[in-house]
Amino acid sequence: MGETTGTTRTAGVTGSRESERYDVVVVGAGAAGLNAALVLGRARRRVAVVDAGEPRNAPAAHMHGYLSRDGMPPAALLAVGREEVARYGADLIDARVEHIEPAGADADAGAGPAGSAAPGFVVHLAGGPVLHARRVVVATGLRDGLPELPGLVERWGQDVLHCPYCHGWEVRDRPLGVLGTGPGAVNQALLLRQWSADVVLLAHTLALTDDERERLAARDVRVVEGRIVRLVSDDGRLRGVELANGQVVPREAVFVFPQPVPRDALLFGLDCARDDNGWVTTDRTGRTSLPGVWAVGNVADPRAQVVTAAGMGAAAAFALDHDLAAEEVERAVVRYRASGAAVPA
Structure with missing residues (x-):
């Protein structure tokens, strides 16, 4: 099978991309978000990564503690990551997400490329473009309160x-x-x-x-x-x-x-559960209390270093793909039964 290539663009660019449906929209193109998109792209999922271009570690000249990447400039890691993600067909969108909302049970807005009719989510970008996704990964990180x-x-x-x-x-x-x-x-x-x-x-x-x-x-x-x-x-x-x-x-x-301040307004808008300290609660894969929404990296764990965040992104992607596949199997069974086909002996 030949490789596919994604696109890099800014919000507001006219064209068909804004009206397409995605299996997953990842918000944040740091280590967590990009690694989630990489795994999902390799699983042949339709993925968009939206990033506002404000990485937490931008002031640092180098990053450390990441096997095989020790001493690499953070910007270089992200550039390589974006290239790898695009190689598997993901769309990289330079924009800010203003808010995310459930699509609504009666809308096919969240219907994914694989034919799912799940309500999904509507992802609103600054300037007007809207993306539709079956699932969402929030990897928006944190800011250091100095x-x-x-x-x-x-x-x-x-x-x-x-x-x-x-x-x-x-x-x-x-x-x-x-x-x-x-x-x-x-x-x-x-x-x-x-x-x-x-x-x-x-x-x-x-x-x-x-x-x-x-x-x-x-x-x-x-x-x-x-x-x-x-x-x-x-x-x-x-x-x-x-x-x-x-x-x-x-x-x-x-x-x-510093005082870590999560960039979690999107999760707050989705009413995801929080712990006593105000941080979003997730399971070990990053799944939040709201079905279909994952949170990974520093937005969920202030202690996560770059290598940790990347691992969190991968764990979320595995769980997400299983979640999507289970939904697809369930709907395929419903269609199969509706067709009147006999169950193989």
């Missing part, structure tokens, strides 16, 4: 970092700081000690307990008191952290624990 400290955003992803497993090796044995802007800072400082012998916790607004101070001292992590005023940079490099008393604590890299 503390409002002057100089921090400018260095984010370079020498202002979050994940030791992503960036710890690159700053090993250098003077490191941890910004005390949240409750995760103490554990972050304790963990970073294995990458450097010079780790400082800048307490900022944290009220450290005696137990925390003891653990930090035992780990040889120095605590510097005082409110942080700004991060000091020079010649495109972080130089230190300035405190309210004017002291500048020299540091070559600092770590901060």
